[in-house]
Amino acid sequence: MLKLKPAHLHKTGPQVAQEVHACIGCNECLFVCPALAEPITIDVLNRETLSGVISTPVARFARSCYQCGACVAPCPVGLHRDAMMMWLKVCLLRSGQE
Amino acid sequence: MVLDSIRRAGAKIYTDTHVIGIVGRVGSVVGVVTNHNHMLLCDLVLACTGTTPVTVLAEHCNIPMLHKNGILVDDQLRTSVRDIYAAGAVAALKNPQTGTHETRPLWNAAILQGQTAAAAMTGRYELAAQPFGVSWHATQLGELCMLTVGNPQHWTENAKTLTNSNKGSYRRLSIAGDCLVGYLSLGPTQPDSLAIKRIIDEGLSVRDVKEALLKGDFDARKYFSRQQSRAAIDMVTSGKLPAANLTQRPAPLSYPSPATHAILNAYPPRSTDALPPFIGAGDAIEMSPRQTEPLNEPIAASRNFWSYNDKGSALIQRHPSSQALWFQRDRNGQFVTQEER
Numbered sequence: 001m002l003k004l005k006p007a008h009l010h011k012t013g014p015q016v017a018q019e020v021h022a023c024i025g026c027n028e029c030l031f032v033c034p035a036l037a038e039p040i041t042i043d044v045l046n047r048e049t050l051s052g053v054i055s056t057p058v059a060r061f062a063r064s065c066y067q068c069g070a071c072v073a074p075c076p077v078g079l080h081r082d083a084m085m086m087w088l089k090v091c092l093l094r095s096g097q098e
Numbered sequence: 099m100v101l102d103s104i105r106r107a108g109a110k111i112y113t114d115t116h117v118i119g120i121v122g123r124v125g126s127v128v129g130v131v132t133n134h135n136h137m138l139l140c141d142l143v144l145a146c147t148g149t150t151p152v153t154v155l156a157e158h159c160n161i162p163m164l165h166k167n168g169i170l171v172d173d174q175l176r177t178s179v180r181d182i183y184a185a186g187a188v189a190a191l192k193n194p195q196t197g198t199h200e201t202r203p204l205w206n207a208a209i210l211q212g213q214t215a216a217a218a219m220t221g222r223y224e225l226a227a228q229p230f231g232v233s234w235h236a237t238q239l240g241e242l243c244m245l246t247v248g249n250p251q252h253w254t255e256n257a258k259t260l261t262n263s264n265k266g267s268y269r270r271l272s273i274a275g276d277c278l279v280g281y282l283s284l285g286p287t288q289p290d291s292l293a294i295k296r297i298i299d300e301g302l303s304v305r306d307v308k309e310a311l312l313k314g315d316f317d318a319r320k321y322f323s324r325q326q327s328r329a330a331i332d333m334v335t336s337g338k339l340p341a342a343n344l345t346q347r348p349a350p351l352s353y354p355s356p357a358t359h360a361i362l363n364a365y366p367p368r369s370t371d372a373l374p375p376f377i378g379a380g381d382a383i384e385m386s387p388r389q390t391e392p393l394n395e396p397i398a399a400s401r402n403f404w405s406y407n408d409k410g411s412a413l414i415q416r417h418p419s420s421q422a423l424w425f426q427r428d429r430n431g432q433f434v435t436q437e438e439r
Contacts, residue, residue, distance in 0.1 A: 078291030
């Protein structure tokens with residue numbers, strides 16, 4: 001059984017929503033992501049991050065994200081996709097999908 | 099630095115050059131004619147000459163709508179006229195740093211304002227609960243990342259400016275006390291832009307991270323983790339809970355039903371209507387069921403509107419066409435009209 005550990009999130013829910021709203025949808029973060037193995041686009045990822053209704057492919061992607069941070073540098077507007085992915089992981093844990 | 103970056107990306111830049119004509123037919127462009135009588139061939143013309151808010155609608159509104167360099171709105175994008183909202187480049191929001199109302203003709207502000215206005219109009223106040231905070235703009239020109247948070251250019255009093263110019267990068271910090279009030283960054287990498295906005299919005303101390311912000315190697319995750327650790331240690335050692343965050347927007351206000359509103363509008367208030375309780379200079383109370391944040395303008399726009407000036411006098415505008423009546427508290431705390439005094 002997975003043991004829940006406290007996660008150090010430097011962005012809270014409203015801040016993650018703020019980041020998603022500021023995303024310009026260029027897909028650069030997903031282009032460089034080494035953990036992405038499915039055709040997930042940024043609009044789907046943003047929509048599900050905001051709504052909390054997470055589809056199976058996005059849940060798989062969130063689980064496979066290992067927080068390497070490769071998505072941060074290419075963002076043209078300086079957003080932290082790793083924090084958004086961490087938020088998705090937390091949502092999955094809370095909803096019991098993990 | 100910006101021009102060099104654009105040139106490196108392969109673009110030609112003509113300075114001190116104006117377009118005086120566009121050559122082509124309807125639907126297709128051949129080129130533009132400049133003031134030096136040169137013709138530059140092109141397929142597309144984009145006009146980027148800044149924006150000026152169009153306030154014609156506000157000027158011709160039957161009910162006076164407050165406007166000055168844009169239509170004045172509160173944090174929920176409500177204008178001074180009930181049930182009319184303004185969003186985008188025409189909406190003049192209150193700058194939390196200066197207190198003045200100014201427009202934000204930026205893409206991010208337009209998105210947020212559209213969402214906030216739509217949420218407020220449809221009664222989804224929980225979606226409109228995020229304060230706008232200071233202005234924020236991030237973009238990329240060629241290989242150059244640009245970020246502006248707050249107003250790093252126009253701080254002169256009580257703020258000191260720190261700059262750092264390295265190879266291909268420039269950073270400028272405006273700091274008042276220990277708090278960051280403005281940040282400008284140009285360089286090959288983009289800093290954690292919204293984390294810097296959060297630092298300015300929440301007025302957090304940057305005493306320990308000035309150098310990192312100047313050099314561009316600011317680690318937001320480490321900084322906020324440390325902030326949380328400090329807050330937790332303070333809580334444990336002092337035994338006191340941290341103070342409430344006053345930057346949060348107050349709870350959304352409830353609106354009356356449309357039927358009630360129609361009745362209230364049909365009957366203007368009588369002079370014998372009960373006076374509102376005194377709540378202090380500068381605060382405003384609306385006699386109609388809606389409350390709103392006071393705008394920094396003389397209150398003469400909406401009917402049934404109470405406000406207090408800095409002397410504690412109360413002004414009631416009973417109807418847009420009627421003359422304003424002044425009330426002031428006497429020694430017994432009772433309101434008296436100007437004529438009675």
